Amino acid sequence: MCPRIVIIFCMLKSAKLVSIRRRGRQVLLVRRRKNKLWMFPGGIRKRTYRESAKTCLRREMKEELPKLKIGRFSLWKSLAGKNRYSGKKMSDAVFMASAKGTLRIGAPKEIDKAAWRNPWIGKLTPTSRHIRNKLSSTRHIRKR
Secondary structure, three states: OOOEEEEEEEOOOEEEEEEEEOOOOEEEEEEEOOOOOEEOOEEEOOHHHOOOHHHHHHHHHHHHOOOOEEOOOEEEEEEEEEOOOOOOEEEEEEEEEEEEOOOOOOOOOOEEEEEEEOOOOOOEOHHHHHHHHHHHHOOOOOOO
C-alpha cells in the first residue's frame, strides 16, 4: 500500500510536496544545504514558460528526488493569507496523490538530506511550519 500524499502548490511562486505515512506520524522532508532547515520538497515555478502547477511540481520532484514516483493529483484545499511565521503573503493550492520509490537526492547543491521524519521535531522553514499546522488542524497529521 502506498503512503497517502499531499502536494502543496503555491500558485504565485512555488510548489511543495507533503507525503504522509505511519498514520500521520511521519512526513517526507528535505534539509536545505545552506541553512540546515527542514522543508517539504518542491521549488519555484518557471514563469517564463507559463508552467502549470502540476508541471512545476513534477519537474521539481524529478530534480530533487528522482526515484520518487508521484501518482495523480486531486485538489484538497487552497491556503491563502499571511504566513504568521515569516510575515510573507501566501497563496497555496493543496493536492493529494500517491507516491512510491526511494529517497535518492538528485540536487545535492540545494539539499543534503531527505528523510521520513516526525514533523514536530527539528527546525522547519516558516512556510513548512505553516503547512504542517494546517495539516494538523485538519487531522491529516498527528500532533506530537
